[in-house]
Amino acid sequence: MNFTDQMGRTVHLPQFPPQRIISLVPSQTELLADLGLEAAVVGITKFCVHPQRWYQEKAKIGGTKTIHWDKIAALQPDLIIGNKEENEREQIEALAAHFPVWMSDVLQLEHAVDMIKRIGALCDRQDAATTLSQK
Numbered sequence: 001m002n003f004t005d006q007m008g009r010t011v012h013l014p015q016f017p018p019q020r021i022i023s024l025v026p027s028q029t030e031l032l033a034d035l036g037l038e039a040a041v042v043g044i045t046k047f048c049v050h051p052q053r054w055y056q057e058k059a060k061i062g063g064t065k066t067i068h069w070d071k072i073a074a075l076q077p078d079l080i081i082g083n084k085e086e087n088e089r090e091q092i093e094a095l096a097a098h099f100p101v102w103m104s105d106v107l108q109l110e111h112a113v114d115m116i117k118r119i120g121a122l123c124d125r126q127d128a129a130t131t132l133s134q135k
Helices: 026-034 052-057 069-075 089-096 109-122 126-133
Strands: 002-004 010-012 021-023 041-044 079-083 101-104
Touching: 002 109, 021 026, 026 041, 026 079, 026 109, 026 126, 041 052, 041 069, 069 089, 079 089, 089 101, 101 109, 109 126
Parallel strands: 021 041, 021 079, 079 101
Antiparallel strands: 002 010
16 A cells, blocks of 8 residues: 655555554654554654653664664564654665655644644554544
8 A cells, every 4th residue: 555755755555554663753653652553563762752661662773863774674664654854864765775664744733733644544543643633
């Protein structure tokens, strides 16, 4: 299934909904938690401290600027979620050569609402995303 990220890139998901998600951004980790995706999220950054239980239990794949390729590859993600401002372009391009990588680009409130809805669709959590985006 194909999706378009906020940078206009087409992202092909080999499995829908994704079952092995890695988040490269703390705010998006919190969004994934709010969408009820605890079982699907397998990796987060060392800066993803919320939810606290996830920080204690989920695999850490490095930081937002310095990811550990070997840890990501070992988790075999079927979706990686990153952000244009938080993550290094070269690292994202290298990941995207091997894994589906969906990127956000949030500059203002309407972009944030759009991101919530798109990640909801990407993860088959449209109802939860709609509810969150209306708060």
